[in-house]
Amino acid sequence: MKTAVSPRKAPRQARSQATVTAILDAAARVLVERGYAAANTNLVAERAGVSVGSLYQYFPNKDALITALHDRHSRQMDEVMDRAFALSQDLPFDEALQLIIEGVVEAHRVEAGLHRVLETQLAGLDMLSSHEETEARIAEQMGCLLARYPDQVRVPNLRLAVYMLMHALHALVHAVVATRPSGVSLKTATQEIVRMTRLYLSSPPTGG
Amino acid sequence: MKTAVSPRKAPRQARSQATVTAILDAAARVLVERGYAAANTNLVAERAGVSVGSLYQYFPNKDALITALHDRHSRQMDEVMDRAFALSQDLPFDEALQLIIEGVVEAHRVEAGLHRVLETQLAGLDMLSSHEETEARIAEQMGCLLARYPDQVRVPNLRLAVYMLMHALHALVHAVVATRPSGVSLKTATQEIVRMTRLYLSSPPTGG
Amino acid sequence: MKTAVSPRKAPRQARSQATVTAILDAAARVLVERGYAAANTNLVAERAGVSVGSLYQYFPNKDALITALHDRHSRQMDEVMDRAFALSQDLPFDEALQLIIEGVVEAHRVEAGLHRVLETQLAGLDMLSSHEETEARIAEQMGCLLARYPDQVRVPNLRLAVYMLMHALHALVHAVVATRPSGVSLKTATQEIVRMTRLYLSSPPTGG
Amino acid sequence: MKTAVSPRKAPRQARSQATVTAILDAAARVLVERGYAAANTNLVAERAGVSVGSLYQYFPNKDALITALHDRHSRQMDEVMDRAFALSQDLPFDEALQLIIEGVVEAHRVEAGLHRVLETQLAGLDMLSSHEETEARIAEQMGCLLARYPDQVRVPNLRLAVYMLMHALHALVHAVVATRPSGVSLKTATQEIVRMTRLYLSSPPTGG
DNA sequence: TATGAATGAGCCTTCATTCAT
DNA sequence: GATGAATGAAGGCTCATTCAT
Missing domain, CATH: 1.10.10.60 (Homeodomain-like)
Structure with missing residues (x-):
């Protein structure tokens, strides 16, 4: 199949x-x-x-249908992400970050509703495996990206930082695509996500 | 009744x-x-x-049962949050932040699984009203908190900052409670959330 | 009981x-x-x-309740009918007829709704016995009444005539109590029932 | 469909x-x-x-099933009645009357039990509309019929007469089809209904 | 292969009836 | 006796799945 x-x-x-x-x-x-x-x-x-x-x-059955839908959606997302990572290859840190985040936002804008439903209502199904794979792959790429900029990325624990970003970005992108505070454009909101990410990544562990 | x-x-x-x-x-x-x-x-x-x-x-029916469950859970969460906000009243910024975030983590640790299901699968039910109320109230309290520390909190748009934090913290707390990178304790992870939040809030809008 | x-x-x-x-x-x-x-x-x-x-x-159970209600209602109706038959005892035919029919109408006016429901929805229950008894008793009395006026009552078959009247009167009384053609009073309608009954009873079997 | x-x-x-x-x-x-x-x-x-x-x-649901059953039954009854009315078109009064009443009896003989239940237990359902329509149509036809014979039909109020007949005939036909006094055939009973109807219709309002 | 009528397990809900207090 | 919370069989209806055409 x-x-x-x-x-x-x-x-x-x-x-x-x-x-x-x-x-x-x-x-x-x-x-x-x-x-x-x-x-x-x-x-x-x-x-x-x-x-x-x-x-x-x-x-063969309803779950298989949903799983297939999920897989197709994942594949589409993956492609967008892969493209973004590829394009960011030779860019300076700030630009790479911006490109990636804008890419994620863009990826989510296409089928935000579906994305949410798939993520949300399907927690119980056994299709997580493929989902976790995808997540892991993106985390991997993210890790590589951060490792490429040792001067700007100063975090105490790279794996932890990736973990933090995966979750925070995920939520923020979803939020930003679905709804924003009145008077805030998608562009502005996206910029703010970039800003938060940069601040988090580029500050030395200790406040000093 | x-x-x-x-x-x-x-x-x-x-x-x-x-x-x-x-x-x-x-x-x-x-x-x-x-x-x-x-x-x-x-x-x-x-x-x-x-x-x-x-x-x-x-x-009276299945939905009413779920709604009641949701209400009970919300009330419990609210109490924890209220307590945290109250305790943070006279503390310096860093400590207040830490207290609040630890409070949220604690609140979610009790019934994390239930919390997720309620949030997730109940999008369709009509119980959102009470949920959104709660969210709004917390956002309100968060806004007040930030406004109390004008020296440390330097964000271009307070409403946007609150919005960002609501979503990022929400996701991170859920994540942290459920699972962490191997070798990272809940305490460490929570600390990292505090760090991210502090960095985000206390940096002036422009890198300068 | x-x-x-x-x-x-x-x-x-x-x-x-x-x-x-x-x-x-x-x-x-x-x-x-x-x-x-x-x-x-x-x-x-x-x-x-x-x-x-x-x-x-x-x-002891729901049906017993309904049956008891039915019995009580029957008893009340019986009393009214008995009274009417008793009063008509020494009256001339036309007046007796009128008295009886007005009595039946009156009896049905009190609890027309209940009467209908009991008659209608309870066809399936086993309480018919008492109902049929009542019916039989009234038919009996009706037969006696008609037999008292051999000069005015000229029907080919008394039992058949009673049967006809029981059913026709029953329906007409119900109808008349519940609803009438616009512009027709209950009194007028009752009068028409009397007229129909008199015509039916007092005409010789053969048109000649 | x-x-x-x-x-x-x-x-x-x-x-x-x-x-x-x-x-x-x-x-x-x-x-x-x-x-x-x-x-x-x-x-x-x-x-x-x-x-x-x-x-x-x-x-779509239980009531719809019952309604459909009711409609089918009504349609069957209507056809029988229409046929009877059509056939009676050019007949003299007595014969027309006999034909119609025999038609009604015939119509009820087919599914007397069903007819009773439908009429009886379904007062609460919303299918009355179609039922009342049918009733109205039959009343209409009955009115026309009576109006065709001004010499034989001498009633003070045609609408009232139709109303009386609708109800009396209805009950008598039901009764006659279901059960009769012992020794009385369906044919005889039907004849008696015809007789009652004729007497009612052809007598001048005042006994004189 | 495509179709869609047919299937029936299973879910939500009601209500006659019981029984501990 | 009186109470009313508790019971659970039964009924209306849905929908994943099958199979004859």
């Missing part, structure tokens, strides 16, 4: 691919609109314009 | 109170174990050691 | 009697307001101002 | 139609046997030889 499709010999596969995509899209919409509890496979199939039977042809 | 009970001749009420408490406790456990969607009233009743009928004697 | 209470030594009994009456009254009200399906013993008890426990002290 | 099916390629629809019919038939049976309160959808489904799920595929 979920294996890449070889470019040639697409006719059959193309149909399947389109159907799978339609189903996942419908699932995303339904999930965002009604939450996991109220989302049901019949509705997803209807919204996707296919029969329930077809849905079950491609996904 | 659940108003204060007169001290003498409490047996009847005491029994009811105990039942209500047992139900709420069971609901909390079930919710944490299985999430909202998979939690069902029959199971909650069974776990509470009462019949479904009793459950419905005290809570 | 339901046995007459001896006049002396009433204190205890009086209390019970009052409670039973209150319960039956409440049951009547609830039944009229919500119908049999939606009526429930807890509500009846509450409306009667007693506990469910007390209700079950006097009535 | 239940609109006419194109003759060719009906298999799908035919199946559904059959299922719907089976459900309605089962509902009718259960309703007659146990009354509305004791009738439950699970039993209806079982009796119909389908699953509850199927029942709810065709009827």
